[in-house]
Amino acid sequence: MSAWPLSPTRTASTAEIVAAGVCGALAIGSLLALPLLAAAEPDEGIVAVSPADAAWWIVAALILVEAVALLWARRASGKVLVAVALVPLVHAIAVPGATFSLTTIAVSFGVCWAVLREPLRRLRVVLPVVVLLVAGSQTINDVRSGAALDIATITAASLQALAVVGIPLAIGLVLAARKDARVARGKELLALKREGDALIQAAVSRERMAMSRELHDIAAHHMSGIALLASAIYRQVDADPEAAKLAAQQVRAQSTTVLDDLRRVIGLLRDESESSRSVETLAAVHELVELRRSAGTEVELVLFTAEHELGAGVGPLGQLVAYRMVQESLANAAAHAPGANCVVEIDDRDPAHLSVLVQNDGAHAPDLGPGGGFGLIGMRERAELVAAELHHGPTQDGGWEVHLMLARDTTIEDLAEEPT
Incomplete structure (x- = not known):
């Protein structure tokens, strides 16, 4: 005791x-x-x-x-x-x-x-x-x-005792029940939040693991072959020019195979049930916008292009990141700001960078919750994968915007100088 x-x-x-x-x-x-x-x-x-x-x-x-x-x-x-x-x-x-x-x-x-x-x-x-x-x-x-x-005195005393104890007992039980309900509700909300955070982290970890594993396997297989061929070219370029040319063609073929395998891997990571699908590119953004329009969303597509193919110099993985950013941003706008007017702006004029901006106006104030928050996390993970810059936040008129800056793998000038 x-x-x-x-x-x-x-x-x-x-x-x-x-x-x-x-x-x-x-x-x-x-x-x-x-x-x-x-x-x-x-x-x-x-x-x-x-x-x-x-x-x-x-x-x-x-x-x-x-x-x-x-x-x-x-x-x-x-x-x-x-x-x-x-x-x-x-x-x-x-x-x-x-x-x-x-x-x-x-x-x-x-x-x-x-x-x-x-x-x-x-x-x-x-x-x-x-x-x-x-x-x-x-x-x-x-x-x-x-x-x-006598009985009357004892009965009256007993009733008074029951009142002295019974009334505060009832009040205490009601207050205790309300307290327990508040505590239980608080624990439930905390558990749900922790569960949501755990699911997000698990999804991000699985995404990273899948990407790193598959990309490593592809890169290790093909790039080792390319390195051997490049070494052979260095030795043969003077002694056997014809063999060096053949090795250069093999390097080109290996590089093309790498890109094809990357496209297939990214498709597998995004939807395991469609292993043979091609990777979406910037050219497919127009179809994505039309699909959103047919669903009832007011979307305007604005393109600023120069005399080259849209997204020239941006690799397939970078174009997939841009496509997914537009797709996720439009989905978020439909979920959190239904009825808002959206603008998808792609600026392809900078020789070194490509800009993708998705913005919805403030006519319908964005509702940031409830939601898992994985959409923005996924965008940032993809952007970091290709060393791109991603910015998101509210606009001055009360809307919301997401801005992606992609560096080109090859500048426009270098593409123009390449032989056809």
Whole structure:
């Protein structure tokens, strides 16, 4: 059995101090008001008790003892409740009279506090004991005050004891149930958030692992062959020019095979059920926009191009990243800002970079939740894969935009100088 602390302030919280203070103030205030009540209604049989009487100080001391005991309510609710319930018995024996009911105020506070702090099953013995103590104390007080010891007196005392314990018990159970519901709801929300974060991290990890594994296998297989052929070309370029030309053609064929395998791998990573599909490119953005228009979304496609093929110099993986960014951005706009007007802008004029911007206006304020948040994470993961820059955020008019800057693998000038 653990010992009680020497000082209640070591364990008493603000709630315990406030409860004890309110209980003591209420009882002392009622004790002070009794002489005024007796003077106002002398026919009610209320005995005037004033600070001039020793009984008044005894009752005040008992009330203070109860108030101080409540400061330990959190540490030992059941023990404190029984101790507080013994005080009315002391009152009934020492100074019986109309002030008896003032000592039952702390009992009601103690019951409510015990129910809030302890499960009801732990109080299954304490509560009946408290009822018996209050009923017995009330009976003794009534008998010593002049009432006859009969069934009526015992019944009245029992009913009063049930009221003293039952009413705060019901209030405490309601408050405890509401508290448990709030705690359970908070834990549920926290668990859902953690589960969502875990699913996002698991999805990102699987995506990274699949990409790194497949890309490593392809690169290791083909690039090792290309390195050997390049070494042969270096040795044969003077001694055997024809063999060097043949090796150069083989390097070109190996490079083409690498690109084809990369296209197939990216397709597998994005949809395992369509292993033979081709990788979407910037040229397919027009079809994507038309598909969104047919679904009811107002989408405008703006192209700024020069005298070259759209996306020239941007590798297939980079073009896939741009396509997926547009696709995800339009999907997010439809989900979080339905009815907003969208603009897809592709600027292909910079010789070194390609810019892709997706923007929706502020006519329909974007709703950022609820949502898993994986769309933006996926965009950033893809952008980092091709060393691109991705920026997203609200616009000045209250809309939302996503901006992707892709570096070209080959500049436009170098493409123009390549022999056809």
